[in-house]
Amino acid sequence: MNGQIDVIDVKSEILEDNGIEGDKVRAYMKEKGTYLVNLMSSPGSGKTTTLVNVIKALKDEFRIGIVEADVDSDVDARTVTEAGARAVQLHTGGSCHLDAIMAKEGLEKLDTGNLDLVIVENVGNLVCPAEFDIGANKRVVILSVPEGDDKPLKYPLMFSVADAVIINKMDTLPYFDFDMERFKKNLAEKNGRNVPVFPVSALSGEGMKAFTDWLTGEVHQTLHHS
Amino acid sequence: MNGQIDVIDVKSEILEDNGIEGDKVRAYMKEKGTYLVNLMSSPGSGKTTTLVNVIKALKDEFRIGIVEADVDSDVDARTVTEAGARAVQLHTGGSCHLDAIMAKEGLEKLDTGNLDLVIVENVGNLVCPAEFDIGANKRVVILSVPEGDDKPLKYPLMFSVADAVIINKMDTLPYFDFDMERFKKNLAEKNGRNVPVFPVSALSGEGMKAFTDWLTGEVHQTLHHS
8 A cells, every 4th residue: 555656736826916916015015115025925824913023123113014814803912002003904704815905905004104014914824825925025935843844845836926035933943843954944945036035033022133234224225216 | 201002903814725625635634544633833832742642542553654854954754754654744944834735745655545544743733734725624723832822813824714622732721820620711701612622641642542542433434424
């Protein structure tokens, strides 16, 4: 019974043409003078805790808005609001991602023109959100140590579109078989752009400064050169 | 800027009618005398390691087949084949779930008639796979401790369709803020069927016997009473 693996390619999903709508959001944000980040990860990787860190670190430097996308619930919007950001909660009604049209609804509601930096916390998912260009300046992917260093190989699209990767829960490294060099090798296999990798513990805040410094630089560079 | 949360229901996804196809798979499996499990979780929750435990524990009792569904790669199919099961690898070509038609392709390829128990390892995702009835006898959901005890609230459909929940990586409990009683309360809020919860460490094998005993009972009961 062993040794035999059949591989079947069952289906190629036909995606709607989301690129044009993404371009519209990009133009809209450029006009408003607002930098947009699309933050993606699995459920439970620490997107919200990371956001709380970013808000606390940068709220004096930038006017920050958050678009929370969830299948249901508004737990995360409450958390980031308490941290000091203006937040809009989007319910995707069962859908596993945000598309650009949904994102634009949230951005308009946020009153983007009065904000410097907006971060969209996408639905917790390593598959669908990767397929949709919501018009962000940068796509940031969080992977947490417990998920394993092989994830770029298993979710190649997500890691190929990432402009930066945060490795969260670094404080739990002793308890998991996660090898940072192996991760970087796997990432490089799917992403040839040599994107920055930020090892952090969102819980303790350790390592977050390198990420917020990078983000600050990106925001300044983009807003002042456009 | 604080205190204000706007909630927008952006979209209700229109699902294809997958129920009829699920019924067809159920009829097919009943005719073959094979029990079918749909195993679902986030990426990196330990589906494959759990499967290896199940195969090793039950391979003398049942003829076991595995359908591995992945966006890409065949890493998992190799792993379970080495553990002693016959495996088929399905590539979903970017799709975030299996539907019943895809599952049936895999089941036919497995030569299901010569198997007692088939487990489908679905795509790592807490959203989409919950929406599709692939005709399984039971839906088993794995949640790992690092993901957090709030996941039933954030991914309600997945936890409402679950017939059993495995809590994996119990050996890491000291390092995370995961409260089992809080999890059970959250689960009960979304799932009123009082489904069994199995705390395990798939890495050490601890707790797995309770799950494999439950599964053995379910398989015997179904195959001998149908």
